[in-house]
Amino acid sequence: ELLKTTLSSKKEIPWRLRALWSLEAINALDRPTLEPLFEDADPTIRGWAYRLAFETEERRKELLIPLAGSLGKEKDLFALTCAASAAQRVEPVWRSAITTRLMFKEETAKDPYLEMMVWYAVQPRFALHPSDAARVLHQITSPVVRRNAVRFIMEQPAEAQTKLIGDLLERVKDSKQPELQLEVLRGIREGLTGKKQTPAVPPQWAETFSQVRGTTDPNLRREVYGVALLLGDAEAEQVLSKTVSDPAEPASDRISAIELLLTRKRPEFAKTLRTLLDDPAVRTAAIRGLASF
Numbered sequence: 001e002l003l004k005t006t007l008s009s010k011k012e013i014p015w016r017l018r019a020l021w022s023l024e025a026i027n028a029l030d031r032p033t034l035e036p037l038f039e040d041a042d043p044t045i046r047g048w049a050y051r052l053a054f055e056t057e058e059r060r061k062e063l064l065i066p067l068a069g070s071l072g073k074e075k076d077l078f079a080l081t082c083a084a085s086a087a088q089r090v091e092p093v094w095r096s097a098i099t100t101r102l103m104f105k106e107e108t109a110k111d112p113y114l115e116m117m118v119w120y121a122v123q124p125r126f127a128l129h130p131s132d133a134a135r136v137l138h139q140i141t142s143p144v145v146r147r148n149a150v151r152f153i154m155e156q157p158a159e160a161q162t163k164l165i166g167d168l169l170e171r172v173k174d175s176k177q178p179e180l181q182l183e184v185l186r187g188i189r190e191g192l193t194g195k196k197q198t199p200a201v202p203p204q205w206a207e208t209f210s211q212v213r214g215t216t217d218p219n220l221r222r223e224v225y226g227v228a229l230l231l232g233d234a235e236a237e238q239v240l241s242k243t244v245s246d247p248a249e250p251a252s253d254r255i256s257a258i259e260l261l262l263t264r265k266r267p268e269f270a271k272t273l274r275t276l277l278d279d280p281a282v283r284t285a286a287i288r289g290l291a292s293f
Contacts, residue, residue: 004019004033008036031063034052038070048082064090071105080105086098087099092128095121134167137168138175143183153187165188166204168188169205185224186223192227205233225257237261244272262292270290
């Protein structure tokens with residue numbers, strides 16, 4: 001009782017922490033003692049309360065929902081990192097109450113260590129239901145978690161990839177965030193690059209390509225055309241071929257088109273490159289391209 005009194009008192013934080021750890025060591029830390037600490041004024045106390053909440057099976061059952069509710073108001077990075085660590089002790093099927101809140105909090109994107117802790121906590125959930133990764137992608141605040149989610153999707157078996165890539169393209173099409181669109185398209189391109197067997201073209205591709213191809217962002221445009229080539233989009237290949245040979249196009253666009261078309265390694269493209277050796281705007285890119293054949 002003395003330890004519990006010390007823990008609930010207004011004494012200095014080190015004394016309260018020692019009381020908390022001592023109660024855990026003697027197996028005297030129960031729900032009535034631990035749950036009020038989720039609302040404590042000190043973030044260190046809150047963080048350790050989150051961390052110790054799931055040390056036993058009984059506490060996991062009793063404190064999962066109260067802890068998830070407290071995370072809605074939590075702003076402290078240390079306390080959130082502790083919660084992400086604690087979530088990894090919960091079975092993946094049950095931990096979504098916590099990981100969902102962590103993924104969607106703005107604070108998660110502010111700390112690289114927290115971002116990775118959240119990813120380690122949420123990845124087993126995505127392993128059970130890969131489609132969830134695409135479904136919530138636009139709500140995830142952390143660029144690191146988003147990128148890892150896209151990479152995870154692209155590592156799924158080939159028979160499931162067409163649908164999953166289609167789900168990702170839906171996020172691209174519906175998003176008003178160029179950063180999100182860029183991350184998703186780059187992840188798809190990187191995931192498809194080097195694969196001997198390309199998945200079937202998802203039904204969402206045509207509308208997504210039509211919407212994004214006209215962007216003024218050169219990086220986004222490059223990524224969407226890169227995905228188009230890997231999916232075997234003949235129209236995109238024709239557009240890029242025309243860009244390469246048109247001296248009226250900006251040199252940067254022509255060089256980018258050369259680099260993208262080189263991924264196809266078509267023998268006829270080598271002939272096109274030879275015709276560009278006298279064009280000073282793209283000569284260097286043409287020489288490098290020829291050297292890669």
